[in-house]
Amino acid sequence: MGNTLIDGALIVTMDPDRRVIQNGAVVIGGEQILAVGKSDRVKSDFTYTDRMDATDKVVLPGFIDTHVHLSEHICRSLIPDDAEDWMPNWLMPIYANLSAEDEYYASLLACIEMVRSGTTTFCEAGTCIHPAAAAKAMQQVGIRGILGRWTWDLRPEPISLKQSTDAALENNAKLIDYIARLNHNRIRCWPLVLGMDTASDELLIGAKQLADSQGLGLGFMHASNIPSMETVDTMRSLRHFADLGVLDRNVKITHMVYTDDEDLDLLQRYEVKVAHCPTAAMKHCKGISKFGRFPEMKSAGISVSLGADSANGSDHVNMLRIIHLVAQIFKDSHRDYRVFPAETVLEMATLDGAEALLMKDSIGSIEVGKNADLIIFDRHHPEWHPLLNVAGSLVYAVTDRSIDSVFIAGEKVLDQGRMVKIDEQEVYENVDRLSLKLMDRAGVRPVLKWPLS
Numbered sequence: 267m268g269n270t271l272i273d274g275a276l277i278v279t280m281d282p283d284r285r286v287i288q289n290g291a292v293v294i295g296g297e298q299i300l301a302v303g304k305s306d307r308v309k310s311d312f313t314y315t316d317r318m319d320a321t322d323k324v325v326l327p328g329f330i331d332t333h334v335h336l337s338e339h340i341c342r343s344l345i346p347d348d349a350e351d352w353m354p355n356w357l358m359p360i361y362a363n364l365s366a367e368d369e370y371y372a373s374l375l376a377c378i379e380m381v382r383s384g385t386t387t388f389c390e391a392g393t394c395i396h397p398a399a400a401a402k403a404m405q406q407v408g409i410r411g412i413l414g415r416w417t418w419d420l421r422p423e424p425i426s427l428k429q430s431t432d433a434a435l436e437n438n439a440k441l442i443d444y445i446a447r448l449n450h451n452r453i454r455c456w457p458l459v460l461g462m463d464t465a466s467d468e469l470l471i472g473a474k475q476l477a478d479s480q481g482l483g484l485g486f487m488h489a490s491n492i493p494s495m496e497t498v499d500t501m502r503s504l505r506h507f508a509d510l511g512v513l514d515r516n517v518k519i520t521h522m523v524y525t526d527d528e529d530l531d532l533l534q535r536y537e538v539k540v541a542h543c544p545t546a547a548m549k550h551c552k553g554i555s556k557f558g559r560f561p562e563m564k565s566a567g568i569s570v571s572l573g574a575d576s577a578n579g580s581d582h583v584n585m586l587r588i589i590h591l592v593a594q595i596f597k598d599s600h601r602d603y604r605v606f607p608a609e610t611v612l613e614m615a616t617l618d619g620a621e622a623l624l625m626k627d628s629i630g631s632i633e634v635g636k637n638a639d640l641i642i643f644d645r646h647h648p649e650w651h652p653l654l655n656v657a658g659s660l661v662y663a664v665t666d667r668s669i670d671s672v673f674i675a676g677e678k679v680l681d682q683g684r685m686v687k688i689d690e691q692e693v694y695e696n697v698d699r700l701s702l703k704l705m706d707r708a709g710v711r712p713v714l715k716w717p718l719s
């Protein structure tokens with residue numbers, strides 16, 4: 267197969283010099299970027315068989331979402347936003363009754379939504395019940411991602427999700443082996459531990475050893491997302507995890523809303539990666555505008571990436587909505603114009619994500635030798651005019667409706683607004699059908715405050 271030339275675009279490279287190239291070109295050869303630069307120069311130096319006219323287009327590296335629950339898309343926006351019992355009485359019955367078919371279509375839906383909004387790589391949160399079904403969906407869509415499976419050993423309920431420490435670790439090792447045998451270079455697997463209050467010390471240590479022994483990362487979910495004074499077990503602190511030896515540069519921790527100076531010091535010292543999920547945190551009343559210290563983490567050199575979280579937390583997996591919120595909320599909470607400039611937030615959605623997923627040498631920017639994971643925006647939309655400061659436009663003005671095409675590993679998975687390899691209508695119909703059946707099995711129903719006739 268010959269090379270593909272994307273020609274005439276404004277290219278936001280996110281490279282070490284943060285070059286933004288007018289009338290630029292990218293050459294894709296196989297899965298990789300062979301060249302990026304001024305169009306005339308690139309065309310004189312490289313041959314190509316396909317040319318995509320990208321006049322009036324803007325090219326950006328694909329977004330990287332570091333915390334997504336694929337499965338929950340099957341029951342998006344089911345849980346009332348005033349349900350304080352959302353976890354035990356809503357989510358747990360759903361997860362306890364989730365079938366492989368549910369998870370397959372939920373994953374297809376989430377992956378379609380990610381691609382359509384520019385996310386080319388994601389990390390599952392560690393809540394897959396049938397990860398083989400999720401892997402199949404990822405292959406069909408063509409998205410890059412890291413999978414994990416339901417991993418806890420402390421909670422006895424629901425009984426269908428109960429696991430001993432040994433079983434939780436064994437299941438993780440089996441899944442890592444299964445994904446490796448798929449031999450699909452866009453799908454990886456990490457041990458992903460569900461939560462600080464649902465995993466024993468033995469499970470955390472075992473999961474870290476498993477990650478280290480195979481050169482993988484380890485994802486901790488949902489840490490420091492309740493104030494310490496409400497934490498049932500005060501031993502679940504970063505200091506405790508440091509003492510256990512599980513804090514490290516290959517560890518990603520999600521949320522981290524309530525942190526003190528010692529926590530920031532530990533995150534910095536051990537080069538732990540933080541996944542910040544603003545939309546879910548806000549819907550769940552975590553107080554990030556009051557307590558969140560994410561700008562301080564970034565200033566301290568800690569990697570802070572962004573995650574959409576779940577379909578009843580943020581209810582979407584749209585990175586453009588997330589970066590808009592992050593750029594706004596901390597300026598307001600700190601009452602400081604200098605907090606989280608648009609450029610920094612774009613770095614969090616790309617480069618920090620790549621670092622968090624241990625892929626900074628292969629994704630996160632448009633550079634020669636990296637994977638060709640690209641978003642191509644079409645400027646034939648009002649929000650793209652005038653184009654005076656592309657970082658500002660991307661963060662504050664642009665929505666996903668102007669995303670024209672998406673490449674992942676050099677493969678065009680979204681072409682002029684259409685998913686290339688997926689019958690979207692078939693997915694939507696099956697999700698709608700399966701969600702009703704799942705609610706019946708789980709014994710839950712939406713609470714409608716307005717009459718539906």
Ligand SMILES: [Zn+2]
Binds near residue numbers: 333
């Ligand atoms: Zn989550």
